[in-house]
Amino acid sequence: MAAYLLRRLWQMIPTLAGVILLVFFLFKGFGGDPAEILAGLAATPEQIAAIRQQLGLDRPLPEQLWIFVRQILTFDWGRSWATNEPVASLFASRLPATLTIMLPLLVLEVTLAIPLALAVAAVRGSLTDRAIVIVTTVAMSISFLVYIIVGQWLFAFKLGWFPVQGWSDSPWTNLVTYAPLPVLLAVAVSLAPQTRLYRSFFLDEIGQDYVRTARAKGLSEPAILLRHVMRNALIPILTNIGAGLPGVFVGSFLIEVFFSVPGLGREVLLAVNRSDYPVIQAVTIYLAVLTMVINLATDLLYKWVDPRVVLK
Numbered sequence: 468m469a470a471y472l473l474r475r476l477w478q479m480i481p482t483l484a485g486v487i488l489l490v491f492f493l494f495k496g497f498g499g500d501p502a503e504i505l506a507g508l509a510a511t512p513e514q515i516a517a518i519r520q521q522l523g524l525d526r527p528l529p530e531q532l533w534i535f536v537r538q539i540l541t542f543d544w545g546r547s548w549a550t551n552e553p554v555a556s557l558f559a560s561r562l563p564a565t566l567t568i569m570l571p572l573l574v575l576e577v578t579l580a581i582p583l584a585l586a587v588a589a590v591r592g593s594l595t596d597r598a599i600v601i602v603t604t605v606a607m608s609i610s611f612l613v614y615i616i617v618g619q620w621l622f623a624f625k626l627g628w629f630p631v632q633g634w635s636d637s638p639w640t641n642l643v644t645y646a647p648l649p650v651l652l653a654v655a656v657s658l659a660p661q662t663r664l665y666r667s668f669f670l671d672e673i674g675q676d677y678v679r680t681a682r683a684k685g686l687s688e689p690a691i692l693l694r695h696v697m698r699n700a701l702i703p704i705l706t707n708i709g710a711g712l713p714g715v716f717v718g719s720f721l722i723e724v725f726f727s728v729p730g731l732g733r734e735v736l737l738a739v740n741r742s743d744y745p746v747i748q749a750v751t752i753y754l755a756v757l758t759m760v761i762n763l764a765t766d767l768l769y770k771w772v773d774p775r776v777v778l779k
Contacts, residue, residue: 475766479759486755490748491535495528535748544749549741554749557734564634565719565730567641568649575654576661577708581697583658584665588673589692599662606659611652615725618652632727649726664707668700675699701772709765713758 526534538544544554587599623631629648635641672678673696681691720732727733731750738746 472763472767475763479763482759483756486752487536487539488532490751491532494744494748495531539752544745547738547743547746549738549743549746554745557746558731558749558753561729561731561734563638564641564728565723565732567638567646568653568722568728568730569719571642571646571650572653572657573712575650576657579654580658580661580665581704584662585669585692585697587662588666588669588696589688591670591673600666603659603663606655607663611656611721614652614656618648618655619725622648622651634727634729645726645728649722649728653722661707665700665704668703669696672696672700698772702769705765705768705772709761712761713754 542555546553547557550557583599587596590596619631622628630645631648633645635645669692673692678691678696681695682688719730720736722728723730723733724736735746735750737743738750
């Protein structure tokens with residue numbers, strides 16, 4: 468296990484290097500001149516030249532690349548061009564709000580989708596199965612924006628259960644007052660496709676020979692489903708969860724905008740609108756690192772779920 472972990476960590480280095488080069492040259496080739504963006508339309512050539520010198524844009528390209536790599540290694544991205552706030556402080560202040568939304572969403576999505584999909588797979592072909600398949604298909608065809616509009620109208624304006632928007636300095640108040648509505652709507656959106664997908668994973672396992680053998684030995688159906696079918700289906704489920712985790716953080720952007728959550732997602736959208744390159748570059752690199760770490764953790768979990776898996 469230790470040798471595999473070290474080898475995977477070593478393999479992440481060239482991948483990260485490729486991401487760094489791609490981000491650096493994409494911003495150089497297609498991002499426009501940062502000095503002109505910072506200076507504004509009324510700036511003189513002398514002002515633009517001074518900003519280029521301050522940012523190191525007048526230096527040779529290899530030296531600019533080294534400055535970019537040093538920023539990544541030291542976690543020092545300078546200051547936001549829009550707010551003049553240090554990028555590291557901006558991340559530290561916005562991340563708690565994003566986690567307040569995302570962590571309950573991840574927990575609820577997994578804990579609800581897996582048992583629901585297993586229960587539906589257990590009654591395959593029944594009226595309940597067909598009804599849930601129809602409901603999930605309809606739910607998947609509805610835009611997330613519709614969920615947000617209807618959810619805010621019903622639960623906030625009509626019933627008055629939750630506030631439409633808002634945030635506070637108290638984590639507990641945010642968790643019990645402002646987070647439930649966006650989390651509820653996000654779970655409602657994600658539950659339908661996850662249930663359908665996990666149902667197919669469970670059905671693949673239910674049709675295997677070992678299930679028929681277990682039934683022939685007299686094992687009860689709940690024991691077969693929980694002890695054998697679920698355990699064997701967890702590997703593709705873990706793969707799906709691991710592949711979708713970075714996407715969940717990206718999906719938080721829309722939630723934070725519509726519910727005025729002062730999280731990292733909304734800050735990234737504002738940075739894109741303002742052409743705030745330091746923030747955009749930092750998010751891009753960190754999201755790439757997060758993806759690689761999640762993939763590694765998923766591979767390690769395979770061994771924990773199924774001891775027969777050999778990590779090479």
